[in-house]
Amino acid sequence: MTGSASVRLEGIVKRHGAFTALHGIDLDIRPGEFFALLGPSGSGKTTTLRILAGLESVDEGRVMIDNADVTATEPGARDVAMVFQSYALYPHMSVAQNIGFPLKMIGTPPAQVQQAVHDAASRVAIAHLLDRKPGQLSGGQQQRCALARAIVRQPRLFLLDEPLSNLDAKLRLETRAELRNLQRSLGVTAVYVTHDQEEAMTIADRMAVFMEGRIVQVGTPHEIFRKPATATVAAFIGTPPMNLLPARLDGGLVRVGDAALPVGVQGFEDVILGVRPGDLRMGGAGIPARVEFVEDFGDSSIVNLDVAGQRVKLRAGELPSVREGETVHLSFDPAAAHVFDAATGNRL
Template sequence: MADVTLTNVRKQFGTFVALENLDIEIKSGEFVALLGPSGCGKSTTLRMLAGLEFPTSGDISIDGRVVNDVAPGKRDIAMVFQSYALYPHMSVAENIAYPLKKRGVSAADRKVAVQKAAELLQLEPLLDRKPKQLSGGQQQRVALGRALVREPKVFLLDEPLSNLDAKLRSYMRAELIELHRRLGKTMIYVTHDQLEAMTMANRIAVMHGGKLQQFDTPDAVYNRPANRFVASFIGTPSMNQLEGQLDGALFHVAGHSIPLDRTRFADDLGTGDYALGVRPEFVAIGDGELPAKIRLVENTGHEQIVTLELTDGTRLLARTDAARRLDVGQNVQIGFHPDAIHLFAPGEEGPRLNKNDAASVIPMRSR
């Protein structure tokens, strides 16, 4: 196992800054997800950890050693790619054993290592097959096996489940969680899928525009998002964010006022433009003073996602029980759970202005 540290890391391609002043410290044995939309810098970060790209400035350390100029093969890491990158002319056993063969490991020791990895990944019946004879999930396990036999200090996984269908992704998520539990190795996992990050990682590094937005536990990024981007990116559906004006203990939106408990927010808030955030599961339909009209009802089986429209045209979402009768066009009154209200400064990355209060212990009922 090994700690991984990125200190003030910057990566620039010509005039384009792909990554700006990234500081992350990953503890030995952690499962960390690098999460964000395309172009946020997560894959660039992984490639620099692997030695496939080099930082423009800053330091990358693995197990206490700065590896900025260390070749990929000497970093004691293993990388699992999105495309699996299996050799089509080799059997499963030969694919798994290939890194050991390159190192000059004896045939007898290679056989033992392959058998051990195959048992761990339930690949024993497949060892004589070629990759084209395998399903996507089986190919993914072979790619993992090839990484496992190297016994690296750090595993790097680059969107390894993105080519699988939804059912297989769910299965492989559970497999990877169990694999991490058994091995106890440091794993760094790149994904754009927040469900993968939330269910698999010990901590999540949320990235956007080449910058780290928040690095914290799944509970914290969901219940205490650092800013408006994190609030909008984490959660399905994402957090509602209503533009309005704060005046004392009242938040004005759509011609109506929502009372706030000012003790839950920063002491230095002034009158002016802010955004009020609330997760859909804490929007109460039929219990509140804010008038709205139901514009869409989506029944997912176990719940309903309801699109509501305020009098000024602002739309927001609510989650409610699937058995509840709600009709499109129906006029309703809505309210928000007072302990679930977040306040944000204006702008896409406007910071959250709550104190660490009761909102931190709200159960994540949407996950």
């Protein structure tokens, strides 16, 4: 039976010479959670995962797995399995040998290895490919082989670093759902690194958003989508992401140029107004915007607009009857407006 570990990072600092890759990471991951580390390239996700695996040392802080301090514990003694972006399969070994390798390394008897390999391969639907070499597999099959090798030891913690990024778009979607089902059926805690916000939103129970070596927000995908903590997070989440416009908060109104619209926040300061493309409406009054072009997706469309030199996107259900170059007026429900402090970027 696979256990499921809790994970805690306390004040993790990681430096590379004069460069600080992680500036004090605190994180709590619950047993059985599918937890995503989301952020742009270079924000410190892989470093954090490698620190969890024990592949990277820390300069400050503690790594706790199941309430035990493993900061100084060797990777092999942490009972964790990692899947890399490059699957890191051994090309000269068969699929069966690749999957069984972690068990062989710890001296498991051959008959037991064979059984475990078959079980793991069956779980990811490659039991019919056990005699092949990795070079004879498709990208998706190689990825499954790497997954099987990770689960064969029944680790208590499953670490995945962008495991789907080498797959084409369609296969990525399918494998995403399967990966999620696999994690659920194993009951194992999973920490999943991705720079793809849509992937994190759809696969994770909770996630941490990384920016420049710091965690800026932790929550469920829904919480982070509904209430991004900063303008930077807001700009990173959603497809297309939230529109952000410089504005002035004037009591309970937000002023963009000459237009003033009510918002659910009080104050008098320079702000960044955020409205999701799906929350914008075109109507008689509001913020003037010039129609640039319309993207038609069949069941929905995106109207690209120019507001005082800035691109704004509006999502419409049906193809709206607007002409390029036409001026329209944008409005929104006050509750759909996100207001961020212009100086700090923090949500008001």
